[in-house]
Amino acid sequence: MKKKLDIEGIVFLAVAVFLITGLFVLFPVCGPKDDGSFMRCHWASRALLGSGIISAALSVVHLVINDVKAKGAVALAQTFLGIYNIALVTFLIGLCKMETMQCVAVTKPSVVVISIVLIAVGIFGAVRNLKSGKVSDEK
Amino acid sequence: MKNKLPLINVIRNPFRTACVAAMTALLSFSLSGGSALVKSFQNGLESTSNRLGADLIVIPEGSDKSVQDILLQGATGYFYMDSSVYDLVSHTEGVESATAQFYLTSLNASCCSVKVEIIGYDPGSDFVVSPWIQSQFLELKDNITPNDDSREIIAGSNVLVDSGSIELYGHRFNVKAQLSETGTGLDNAVFADMETINKLMDYALEKSFVFPDETKPKESISAILVKISEGYETDDVEKRIRKSIDGVDVVSSAGMISNISDGLSLISSMLMFICIAFFVISFAVLVILFGLSVTEREKEFAVVRMLGLIPGRQKRQYFTEAFIQSLLGSIPGAVLALTLVLVYGNAIKINTDIPYMTVSGPELLIIFLGTAIITAITGPVAAALWIGRIDRADPAVILRRD
Amino acid sequence: MIKTDDLSKSFLRGDKKVNAADNINIEIGDGIIAAFIGHSGSGKSSLVNMLGGLIKPDTGSVLIDGTDIYSLSENELCRFRNKNIGIIPQNRCDLGKLTVKENILLPVSFYMDGTVSDTDIFKRADDLMQKAGIYHLRDCKTEILSGGEQRRVSVVRAMIQSPHLLLADEPTNDLDEENSDIVIELLKTAAGDGATVILVTHEKDILPAADEIYRIEYGKCVNEKDALKAS
Secondary structure, eight states: OOOOOOOOHHHHHHHHHHHHHHTTTTTTOOOOOOTOOOOOOHHHHHHHHHHHHHHHHHHHHHHHHOOOHHHHHHHHHHHHHHHHHHIIIIISSSSSOOSSSSSIIHHHHHHHHHHHHHHHHHHHHHHHHHHHHOSSBBO | OOOOHHHHHHHHHHHHHHHHHHHHHHHHHHHHHHHHHHHHHHHHHHHHHHHHHOOOEEEETTOHHHIIIIIIIIIOOOOOOHHHHHHHTTTSEEEEEEEEEEEEEOOOOOOSOOOOOOEEEEETSSSSHHHHHHHHHHTTSSSTTTTTTTEEEEOOHHHHHHHBBEEEEEEEEEOOOOOOOOOSSGGEEEEHHHHHHHHHHHHHHHHTTOOTTTGGGGESSSSSEEEEEETTOOHHHHHHHHHHHEEEEEEEEHHHHHHHHHHHHHHHHHHHHHHHHHHHHHHHHHHHHHHHHHHHHHHHHHHHTTTTOOOOHHHHHHHHHHHHHHHHHHHHHHHHHHHHHHHHHHHHHOOOOOOOOOHHHHHHHHHHHHHHHHHHHHHHHHTTTTHHHTOOOOOHTTTTOO | EEEEEEEEEEEEETTTTEEEEEEEEEOOOTOEEEEEEOOTTTSHHHHHHHHHTTSSEEEEEEEEEEEEEGHHHHHHHHHHHHHHHHEOOSSSSOOTTTBHHHHHHHHHTTTSSSSSSSHHHHHHHHHHHHTTGGGGGGSHHHHHHHOOHHHHHHHHHHHOOSSSSEEEETTTOOOOOOHHHHHHHHHHHHHHOEEEEEEEEEOGGGGGSSSEEEEETTTTTHHHHHHHHEE
């Protein structure tokens, strides 16, 4: 039996990969201070990296499994990860205080935008799959 | 019973709808994003023009680039000339008033590796900073003396104020007030009177701050802001100052604004070019999409005509469909572009050489509504090019085809 | 009732001028099922299209219950056709993305003039769907239906507003016996409700269902019964 194209899974994976690579390439946080110590944003970035890796792993699970309810649960988990990412950069760990710092000007909005996409697709996927009467995702 | 055919066609032909929506989204994204960016830069330019205050700025020779960086881009820097230059400038023919400023930079702040520019000014002769501060707090006090205490300063909008104070050279200074955003480099500066500056100089020396060679800090100034008397040309006064005083450079505000304006024109032209390019591509694709759609739906139009829908209403349905499909793209496109411009405002500010002040709420709403509506009607306009095909759809002929 | 006065229409086929209708004068009363027969290309479908207001004749008139339909403006004719004429074309003519029920109710939704309440029209739709044996498919999109089911949808749609004239062009074409029987029964129901039913066919099996038979040949229309009497 043919499997339907799992657009949500692909989007989840793309978002996770984008977050992980972005933290290193596109929107990295501030570097270490002159004395070599790290600022708050460094630790927030490490936590985000962990979140991105978990998100990527969950995306693979979403792509591989057929069970519709399980997919819905994975989508819900992605939603929570998105909320967690936003919380990380706002109050859980937070970033530097000055608005002109790299982490505040670039990293924070990027993480927020990516997380909003994750949350939106997660909610959509969770509602669609958890309410579905189907058991399997196959055609 | 309402005729829901247009809505049904939009919802149950998702691929067709998505294609149209994607094109209008692209168009709306470029138009609204471009408009918001240009308006933000224009706001910055206007703010700069209002904030500069002076007609001319006299600085030590070779410091013209530095003073522009400080005033416009929030860079930090310091340069000095002997305070006697102030008397020479104020007595130059054509100078109505002059006020001196002293520039200093802080050490790296404790939380982050960003310095703060410290601008000392003379409240007695100042005509730039005080009116600006006054205009911010007119509602609170009639006569603000921002520096009653020589350990008080006024902070620009981007300066990080921690519990109502800021640390400079190891000493805490109360922040009397924090000014609202100007979009200029002055957002990254703090302002102090000369008495406070003298204290800061001592603290700086304690922290091994190195002033340039031969500088006697307490007998030096960094810049003289000049207001030209009426009837005199800025260029003439500038030439007079350069001729009569050695070792100085003169920068005109008009010149700085003009440079910014040129930069803004370039950005606006680029953005306009991008918008036009997107428009042409999107419109062309929309025309093709609607053309293909009309061909594919010939039978549908013929059936509807056969069932007795008058041609005018049939066309109205067709346009309604096109409009809904377009709107489904134009609104998200505009929302996305404006969200990105808002959230990345700081990033844009620190990465461009032009003053930048993010659009206000009402401006945002106008841009959103304007671009969403304009792009939403491109669909029906593209669809209109094929309206003749609907008219010519002869039910008798088409329904005989298999 | 439908009446034509010297109805004429010709077409150009290549260089040749072909008479689809040559001074046709017919009068068919209410509740009558009239079959139009003739060889391929004889002009049956063109005649039906003229009777339905879809092709304007070169000369002559078509009166439906006293209304000269070609004296109406284009908009008036469209409205008239919507309310008074039901057309079942030869080929498939449902809107595939709409459900069975939506297809059937489509012509009703064009003009909300309040002459019939929604409740009544929904009831009529349900009754006709039951008669046509497609009630269980009412929420299915017609694109997934079989040919016979789609034809039945077309017939019900044509009947939904109780038209005065029902035109069926080869309604049993390509249908099996069961579907053909259902379609004929529906046409009989329409005639029973007072409609003038005209069906174009080349299938001899369904002729017994017709009250009158007209032969179309070379643009001429002859009532077979009258022709028999004359001979």
